[in-house]
Amino acid sequence: MNDQTFAIIKPDAFKNGYSGKIIDRIINSDFKILGLKLIRMTKSQAEGFYEIHRDKPFFSELTEFMSSGKCMVIALQKEDAVSQWRELIGATNPSEANKGTIRKDFATSLGENAVHGADSDENAAREIGFFFSDIEIIANH
Ligand code: IDP
Ligand code: MG
DSSP states (O other): OTTEEEEEEOHHHHHTTOHHHHHHHHHHTTOEEEEEEEEOOOHHHHHHHTGGGTTSTTHHHHHHHHTSSOEEEEEEEOTTHHHHHHHHHOOSSGGGSOTTSHHHHHOOSSSSOSEEEOSSHHHHHHHHHHHOOGGGSOOOO
């Protein structure tokens, strides 16, 4: 499982018309897309997804934002996928993200930062399982 990760194109990037550009970067960086769909989360679904951040001061703002519009949820495969994807998206705060990263180029602010990336193999597996059933993930690729 350590070759898979989980990504979201967040509502700000989707609304701003950046989904196609972000998917281009995914493909051009040699990730394989194992599953992808367009969703709109309820507030309580967003709270479930971000359960690990429940005690953070930004939890309410984050879950409001993530349920404010459509998102694309994406299961990705590549060798060392979790860290490769985090490198491609850049730092949480776009003003601190490296040049050429997705957050540097497409994010709106610290909270509305264009994309999500799982932070460990365990969380990647949990997050893929949160949104996708087995049959929605390409098995032979
Ligand atoms: P990450 O997405 O880079 O892993 P986390 O610390 O896991 O960053 O935070 C999850 C998400 O919560 C961030 O991507 C961002 O959307 C939001 N967030 C993080 N810190 C803040 C904050 O200080 N204010 C508002 N939103 C925040
Ligand atoms: Mg995180």
